[in-house]
Amino acid sequence: MAAITMKNIVKQYGDGFPAVNDVSLDIADGEFMILVGPSGCGKSTLLRMIVGLEDITSGDMLIGDERVNEKAPRDRNLSMVFQNYALYPHLTVFENIAFPLRLHKVSDTQVKERVQKAAALLELTEHLDRKPANLSGGQRQRVAMGRAIVREAQAFLFDEPLSNLDAKLRGQMRTEISRLQKRLGITTVYVTHDQVEAMTLGDRVAVLRKGVLQQVASPRTLYEEPVNLFVAGFIGSPPMNFIPAAVADGELRTPFGPMRLPQTRSVDLSGREMVLVGARPEAFEDAAVVSDTVRDHGMTFDANVDVIEWLGNEQYAYVPYEAPDDIRKRLAELERELDSEAMRTQLVVSLDATSRLAEGSAAPLWLDLRTVHIFDPASGDNLTVSPTRGVEAPARQSGQSTADRGSEAGASDEDSRPQTPQAGAGEGTASG
Amino acid sequence: MNDQKTGRQVALWWIVGAAVVVYALFPVAWIVSLSFKSAADLSNQQFLPTTFVWSNYEDILVGDAQDLFLSALRNSIGICLIATFIAVLLSTFCAYAIARLDFPGKRVILTTALAVAIFPVISIVTPLFNLWRNIGLYDTWPGVIIPYLSLTLPISIWTLSAFFRQIPWELEQAAQVDGATTWQAFRRVIVPLATPGVFTTAIISFFIAWNDFVYGISLTSTEAARPVPAALAFFTGASQFEQPAGGIAAAAVIVTIPVVILVLLFQRRIVSGLTQGAVKG
Numbered sequence: 001m002a003a004i005t006m007k008n009i010v011k012q013y014g015d016g017f018p019a020v021n022d023v024s025l026d027i028a029d030g031e032f033m034i035l036v037g038p039s040g041c042g043k044s045t046l047l048r049m050i051v052g053l054e055d056i057t058s059g060d061m062l063i064g065d066e067r068v069n070e071k072a073p074r075d076r077n078l079s080m081v082f083q084n085y086a087l088y089p090h091l092t093v094f095e096n097i098a099f100p101l102r103l104h105k106v107s108d109t110q111v112k113e114r115v116q117k118a119a120a121l122l123e124l125t126e127h128l129d130r131k132p133a134n135l136s137g138g139q140r141q142r143v144a145m146g147r148a149i150v151r152e153a154q155a156f157l158f159d160e161p162l163s164n165l166d167a168k169l170r171g172q173m174r175t176e177i178s179r180l181q182k183r184l185g186i187t188t189v190y191v192t193h194d195q196v197e198a199m200t201l202g203d204r205v206a207v208l209r210k211g212v213l214q215q216v217a218s219p220r221t222l223y224e225e226p227v228n229l230f231v232a233g234f235i236g237s238p239p240m241n242f243i244p245a246a247v248a249d250g251e252l253r254t255p256f257g258p259m260r261l262p263q264t265r266s267v268d269l270s271g272r273e274m275v276l277v278g279a280r281p282e283a284f285e286d287a288a289v290v291s292d293t294v295r296d297h298g299m300t301f302d303a304n305v306d307v308i309e310w311l312g313n314e315q316y317a318y319v320p321y322e323a324p325d326d327i328r329k330r331l332a333e334l335e336r337e338l339d340s341e342a343m344r345t346q347l348v349v350s351l352d353a354t355s356r357l358a359e360g361s362a363a364p365l366w367l368d369l370r371t372v373h374i375f376d377p378a379s380g381d382n383l384t385v386s387p388t389r390g391v392e393a394p395a396r397q398s399g400q401s402t403a404d405r406g407s408e409a410g411a412s413d414e415d416s417r418p419q420t421p422q423a424g425a426g427e428g429t430a431s432g
Numbered sequence: 433m434n435d436q437k438t439g440r441q442v443a444l445w446w447i448v449g450a451a452v453v454v455y456a457l458f459p460v461a462w463i464v465s466l467s468f469k470s471a472a473d474l475s476n477q478q479f480l481p482t483t484f485v486w487s488n489y490e491d492i493l494v495g496d497a498q499d500l501f502l503s504a505l506r507n508s509i510g511i512c513l514i515a516t517f518i519a520v521l522l523s524t525f526c527a528y529a530i531a532r533l534d535f536p537g538k539r540v541i542l543t544t545a546l547a548v549a550i551f552p553v554i555s556i557v558t559p560l561f562n563l564w565r566n567i568g569l570y571d572t573w574p575g576v577i578i579p580y581l582s583l584t585l586p587i588s589i590w591t592l593s594a595f596f597r598q599i600p601w602e603l604e605q606a607a608q609v610d611g612a613t614t615w616q617a618f619r620r621v622i623v624p625l626a627t628p629g630v631f632t633t634a635i636i637s638f639f640i641a642w643n644d645f646v647y648g649i650s651l652t653s654t655e656a657a658r659p660v661p662a663a664l665a666f667f668t669g670a671s672q673f674e675q676p677a678g679g680i681a682a683a684a685v686i687v688t689i690p691v692v693i694l695v696l697l698f699q700r701r702i703v704s705g706l707t708q709g710a711v712k713g
């Protein structure tokens with residue numbers, strides 16, 4: 001077990017294209033770190049540099065306290081699960097799992113014992129004599145995991161290990177991996193482009209965009225305080241709504257009417273003409289079901305509800321609106337970058353399942369202004385979040401900060417939130 | 433395969449299959465039958481001999497034609513094994529480079545190999561004959577092995593590079609992460625995966641060399657280097673009134689046996705499905 005430290009890591013491929021650009025990241029001993037981002041953003045490249053399959057163009061890679069830039073993969077003592085499992089087709093499941101042990105000249109009795117143990121943990125015992133070709137996708141995945149956990153590696157590296165499985169199996173294996181990591185307590189770096197995996201598995205999540213690190217934070221911070229448009233749009237499903245707003249007389253003019261930000265969300269708008277207001281679908285509500293005590297914290301507006309999707313436990317309403325051309329272009333660009341298909345000039349609104357809004361009707365909607373974010377449309381920066389939030393310290397803080405938040409939720413909304421939250425402290429977001 | 437074939441489809445497949453088998457095997461059966469006919473029986477206008485005799489086999493193995501046939505058999509086996517070995521060795525290196533490395537001229541190599549493979553043998557055999565006589569390669573083993581390489585190398589390069597391209601090379605990296613040196617990764621993972629392909633290639637190129645006639649007859653003059661297919665043409669009957677067909681047939685049966693044995697022996701090793709399962713199915 002060891003910490004992994006990256007200092008200004010750069011990777012340029014032969015054509016000079018920087019696939020990973022100046023990434024600095026501390027992964028604490030025993031931490032579960034997620035690398036997430038759209039496909040092609042350099043996640044695999046970064047992982048392969050950690051494991052030693054890709055040369056590092058510049059920067060330092062430390063495992064434990066040792067610089068490993070020049071070390072061959074076998075001297076780094078890391079184990080990796082590849083996206084397509086990379087099982088050895090000519091070996092049985094037993095020998096596949098035993099392979100690393102055989103290379104390390106472990107005695108036969110030891111091999112047997114450890115493989116049996118790993119197989120039992122992964123429920124592979126009855127398949128030990130079979131060849132990988134005869135296994136199902138989920139079983140192959142588990143064999144790959146078995147091969148990774150059978151030896152005492154310093155860290156586990158996963159490269160999109162679940163992307164080849166169907167949705168149901170993916171859910172099961174996700175839980176499995178989470179359980180396994182908690183039990184073994186080994187430093188883990190997990191690459192994925194699936195945000196459900198990113199949000200549920202990790203202690204911290206590192207968001208990459210075109211090889212550049214955007215934000216490193218706990219899933220909750222990432223969700224509640226994204227540092228820029230990219231992170232805000234990438235994390236969350238359905239994604240955050242971005243509403244164009246013109247700045248006039250210290251007020252925001254949106255297609256849904258004027259918006260007066262509460263104290264906790266107010267930002268310096270001087271010198272700006274246009275901003276984007278980011279609001280999660282769940283920040284909206286059917287105005288009819290909003291209780292009077294909170295109504296004042298938000299704005300109520302009339303919306304043309306286009307389509308309603310009722311999912312049983314909740315429902316989504318779609319509200320189209322008009323946006324200026326340049327904003328529309330900017331949003332389309334963001335969409336492309338995020339590989340998302342959401343139509344950005346419509347609001348996606350999450351409503352209470354009991355709400356009885358009808359499709360194609362005009363209805364009053366309520367937006368909770370305490371949780372909105374203001375983005376600079378040009379740079380994409382989140383003006384409501386201090387820039388120091390970009391990289392959150394590695395700490396066993398996920399548990400602690402959840403506790404903090406629990407008490408906060410009780411004390412609730414009147415707490416005025418510090419304008420610039422200190423990095424590292426349990427982040428104080430007042431949200432419902 | 434589609435499991436739900438109707439009975440009629442199955443029957444049709446059987447009929448077509450049987451027709452193909454008969455078409456392919458009838459000449460072989462005929463040769464076998466011919467090899468057991470006595471000299472008088474040869475033109476009896478029947479498929480089966482009236483009496484089964486071993487005289488043809490005795491003739492070529494221990495009798496008059498012994499010198500001609502046995503030396504030719506020795507030449508054929510020796511020359512073909514050497515030609516196959518060299519072709520497989522060279523084409524393994526070549527195909528590895530083509531499959532793994534990115535270098536200019538990759539396509540040129542493959543295209544050249546193809547061009548050589550389709551080049552008509554008959555058109556170079558006369559110049560080769562003159563050249564070989566001048567430099568002393570005529571009627572020697574190397575004099576036959578070298579032209580055989582021009583037959584076996586291109587096809588070996590093509591088969592092997594197609595095969596190597598299918599090997600999941602990521603496994604090499606997986607092995608390195610698991611703690612293998614480059615050599616260990618190659619020996620314990622890549623070699624077992626590549627072996628079936630190399631075997632297939634070896635067998636194919638052995639057959640090509642084994643079956644050659646044109647080079648064999650043009651570039652040899654004595655039993656020093658003459659291979660079996662060429663030697664068959666020099667068989668004579670016991671008297672000038674007897675046809676050598678019986679002896680030729682017997683020799684043909686004998687040279688077919690190694691081919692059949694090879695195929696039966698390595699049939700299981702030529703399982704291309706071996707690499708399946710490494711990646712997601």
Ligand SMILES: Nc1ncnc2c1ncn2[C@@H]1O[C@H](COP(=O)(O)OP(=O)(O)O)[C@@H](O)[C@H]1O
Binds near residue numbers: 017040043044046
């Ligand atoms: N061997 C390579 N040579 C050149 N460019 C590469 C190579 N491998 C990856 N890249 C480029 O590096 C970028 C990051 O790739 P990768 O790390 O595989 O992305 P991800 O895993 O996030 O989808 C991509 O733009 C890709 O085109």
Ligand SMILES: [Mg+2]
Binds near residue numbers: 160
């Ligand atoms: Mg990748």
